Amino acid sequence: MEDIKKRILDKIKPSDEEREYLTKVANELMYKIDSITFKVGLMGVKTQLVGSAARGTWISGTHDLDIFIMFPDDTSREDLESYGLSVGRQIAKEAQEWDEHYAEHPYVKMKYGGFDVDLVPCYSVSSAECILSAVDRTPFHNEFIKANLSGREDDVLLLKQFMKGTGVYGSELKTEGFSGYLTELLVINYGSFEKVLEAASEWRPGLLLDLIEHGAQKFEDPLVVIDPTDPRRNVAAALSLDKFCTFIDASRSFLEDSDESMFFASQEPPLSDAELLDRMDLRGTSLVAIVFKTPDVVDDIFYPQFAKMEHSIVPLLEKNEFTVLKAGKWSGEDSVVFLELISKTLPDVKRHRGPPVWVRAHAEAFRSKYVDNPDAYSLTIRDGFYVAEIPRKYIDAVELLESEVAGCSLGKHISKSVKEGFTVLEGEQILDLKDEGLRSFLNGWL
Amino acid sequence: MEDIKKRILDKIKPSDEEREYLTKVANELMYKIDSITFKVGLMGVKTQLVGSAARGTWISGTHDLDIFIMFPDDTSREDLESYGLSVGRQIAKEAQEWDEHYAEHPYVKMKYGGFDVDLVPCYSVSSAECILSAVDRTPFHNEFIKANLSGREDDVLLLKQFMKGTGVYGSELKTEGFSGYLTELLVINYGSFEKVLEAASEWRPGLLLDLIEHGAQKFEDPLVVIDPTDPRRNVAAALSLDKFCTFIDASRSFLEDSDESMFFASQEPPLSDAELLDRMDLRGTSLVAIVFKTPDVVDDIFYPQFAKMEHSIVPLLEKNEFTVLKAGKWSGEDSVVFLELISKTLPDVKRHRGPPVWVRAHAEAFRSKYVDNPDAYSLTIRDGFYVAEIPRKYIDAVELLESEVAGCSLGKHISKSVKEGFTVLEGEQILDLKDEGLRSFLNGWL
Incomplete structure (x- = not known):
């Protein structure tokens, strides 16, 4: 097991050079943003690198940078959106390519220095319970993970890669699997990659994990992981029952017979x-x-x-x-x-069961509809019910x-x-x- | 309606000559039995004509005579059987043909004077509740019907013929329909042929008819008619739900549109x-x-x-x-x-649903049976359950x-x-x- 983990980490853990380069590009971008906001006189706007890049839980070769532009919470929505876009567009001038996307707020996506960069405007609020838009929560996630995960980043890398290999990674609606934040919380909760798999082998739908015991709402999802930054949110809300079960199944298989290939999904060859x-x-x-x-x-x-x-x-x-x-x-x-x-x-003839013979009004209506109907094959009584044999529509x-x-x-x-x-x-x-x-x-x- | 009834009765009601001839043959047989029992010194044995022939509810052209040889209730079973058979065999000497049958007691069936005659030995008991064998009840039925039906024999004839025509007459296990005694009780209960049909149009399973309100037991049958001579017996016990419903259906049809042909079942022509x-x-x-x-x-x-x-x-x-x-x-x-x-x-492939993935012991057993099975087409997870695709046995x-x-x-x-x-x-x-x-x-x- 240790051997396998080492071999996998050798493949997926970013090298020191990769790490340094990422930090350099991120810092460069944040510096540029700060310069622009300073120049136009936007007061109290901060920038922050969030997501796996910020937490040391990104897999080598993935090149995503999520940089949040955090506006004071008394900024109007119109101002946040127009200033957010305007900053993004100015940065984009130096990008290889870029475009604008529309989630709750519009934001700019670009290729910059070999990275896929999202520049997302959000509100800076005092706690995750006071968020004004969905993205405002992200900086709090960052904070919680950085404070609690430290030293177990490799376990997160292994868990993410294992989930990718078994087809359950990704909380987008195409996959309905585990989000990156969820893998981090699972490692924090259970302690290590193996301990997550051991626990998952015994999981049942309806499982509740509430790391700081502050959950304030009932959820019906197969897995409920209360967001440590928001007692009313289930981090695993997007996880489908089948992806939940697939992960249980994969965890048991891997613990029984550790097979390195499970970390890497192999595409089936196309059928001739x-x-x-x-x-x-x-x-x-x-x-x-x-x-x-x-x-x-x-x-x-x-x-x-x-x-x-x-x-x-x-x-x-x-x-x-x-x-x-x-x-x-x-x-x-x-x-x-x-x-x-x-x-x-299907054959032309179809059984059409009517009402029980003793329910008079319905029985008489059914009977009169089918008794002398030239299209019907037959009208009989079976187990007390009228049964007409009629031609099938399709x-x-x-x-x-x-x-x-x-x-x-x-x-x-x-x-x-x-x-x-x-x-x-x-x-x-x-x-x-x-x-x-x-x-x-x-x-x-x- | 009156016209139809008259025309049907013209066909099915025995003529005076037919009636007289039946009485003559029955009396002749009973006289012979009495002579034999007298000759061999059997004390207290009586003979009685029972069934529809005795009650004036037989349909013209049917030639059944049921004659009961009633032994005192202190007769041993061996004596009843041996004397019963012996009397039957002596009478049979003058029959066209005869044989012995075995129900609860052995009895003799014969062709005599153009009639199908059953000579059945039974016990003469003080009330139907003290019967020693199933046939002992029959003389009490005879008594009850004769005392209560009088004047409505034609209604019974019509009801029997209607039930024959609609395929629900006969309580034998081939038919699972209405017995002759049951038709008589229905006419007594409702008053006439039409009134039986009107009532039946509204029947529902679970109906209880208890003519003398002495029922002493619950029955689960579709129709429960407590035997006036035995509070623990359902006269309609042999009636199936579908024959019960067929009669409801036929009653409604006939009342809606009186069609004489319903009294006479027509055989479908054979298919080429x-x-x-x-x-x-x-x-x-x-x-x-x-x-x-x-x-x-x-x-x-x-x-x-x-x-x-x-x-x-x-x-x-x-x-x-x-x-x-x-x-x-x-x-x-x-x-x-x-x-x-x-x-x-059917196609070769068959879906075989296993246990839910989270029921670990069963899940692991199912998985290990099918996961690398060369006969299985696939093993997947659907709605939380393992599903194996396997070849069909047939x-x-x-x-x-x-x-x-x-x-x-x-x-x-x-x-x-x-x-x-x-x-x-x-x-x-x-x-x-x-x-x-x-x-x-x-x-x-x-």
Whole structure:
């Protein structure tokens, strides 16, 4: 175990030179910001490096610098936004490239000295409980971690890398995994990388970690880690049940049989046409794909809609009595929802159970609807209920999807894209999807 | 309505000549029995005509005479049986044909003067609550009906014929419908044929009729009619929920639109090969038939086993994930269980859901069984549970049935017959079943 940890750290821990260079670039940027704010006469504005770069928990080769421009809390929102942007734009003049982003406030992102730099304006408040916007909390996180983690930065590096390798790192809505801040808190809480894994092996949903015992609210999430800087916030709110469980599973596996490769996710090789056909043939199921153009929105907007799409389409199929073995999603230039069905076709006849015979009003209405109906196959009584055999609306899942997907609850941007056009492919037609990333996804999923 | 009733009664009510002839034959038989018992010196033995023939509620053309030979209640069981049989055998010398049957006591059945005569020995007891064998109750039924029905015999005739026509008459285990005694009690309770139908239109399961308000026990049957001669007996115990509901349904239909044809069941014409193929084609389902030699036992032994067979086979299919749309049974020289499936084949891959990841001992056992299993397609985590994709044991319902039907819980006689040999037919192979009765059954069922 110690050997493995050493070998991993050799790969992921920034060298002294890397560290020094980062500090140099960060200081240079902060100095420039301070000069600009001084020049325009902005009083009480401070700059601070936050995030993993500030805490010594960044993985070698990642080049992110988060610099916060902290305005006094009596600054108007308009002033904060316009001055924040204006500072950012002046710095950006010396950047390799840059653009403006809009979160709660607008901010400037740029390439500078080989780093991805975010220049984020925020309010400087007296405690995390008085924050005026979500980003105002970050400087307090920085403070807490620096005060409590010291000496265990390597454990955080190992935990982050292990989570990356097992696919559970990242709290963005595409991943629904663990945030960097959360890994730091876990190391502080349990003491070390191994102790986090040992604890996780025994985790159950509903677990509450409250490092300074000040939690002031109930949460329903699988894991609840009360933010030490804010008693009303669950740091693990973005973590899905399945990523929580995947981490439990990975922790047990690694402790049982320490396998270095778990730290590094390996992409499956893309399936060739012949391999994909073989795979479909072996399984014997019906594979169906809904393909549409990926809307031009950020991941945090797109992925919740993509999940919503899956959660609308599976019930649509099930309501029409198609049995869905599993559903999967992939997104590149096009986005694809895959559905694996027991069978894409169903017989024409369908059992339609009516009311119990003894509930007279309903029973008579049902009976009169089906008793002499030329479309109905039969009307019988089974277990006290009327049962009509009627023709099915859709005997082919492809036809069902072509007719009804656009009417599903899909989320704004996906709905727009789908209405502009989508195709439903099945079986061999899926070979038309040539994207290597998609073929690689299918290798893991199918 | 009055017209219809008159026309039906014209067909089913015995003429004066038929009545006189029945009385003559019954009296002749009873006189002979009395002579024999007198001759052998049996003291206190009485004979009595019971059943519908005695109550004026027999339908013209049915030729059943039930004559009870009633022994004093201090007679030993051996004496009752030996004298009962001996009397029966002597009478039988003058019968066209005869044989011996074994119910609670042995008794003689014969053809005599064109009638099917049962000569049943029983005990003469002081009240129905002191009966020594099940048949001892019958003379009390006779007494109660004669005392309470008088003048409404035609209503019983109409009700019996209506129940015959709608398939709910007969309390034997093949039919699970209404007994003759039950129809008489219903007419006594509600007052007339129409009033029974009007009441039945509003029936709900759990209905209790207790004509003399002496019920002494709770019953769970759909219809509970406390026997006026025995507070612990439900006269409708044999009535199934579906026959109960079929009668409700038929009553409403007839009252809404009095259709004389409802009094006479019409057999569906047998399906030709072409029609049967068309029918299967139109429905688009997979039809499977399990065929075995009907065991040589009476209906009341056979039919409960046949029902048990269906109730074993449907879950066997469902456990193996075949979707059964409906099951049907037909019995002649061979017996056949028909199963209509959404599809007789399934894909090789099957979802096998394991324990939640956080239930450690079970989770680890499941994981280690499937994680590196070359037969398993995959092991994933979904909604907190491990899910393994594994090959299906049976991908063809015919194969499943051929392998496992003989091991099902089938009842003694059917099990023996099935073990001696059975075949499973599917689709076009079912055309091999040529029996006209079976083809007629299929016309109604499929």
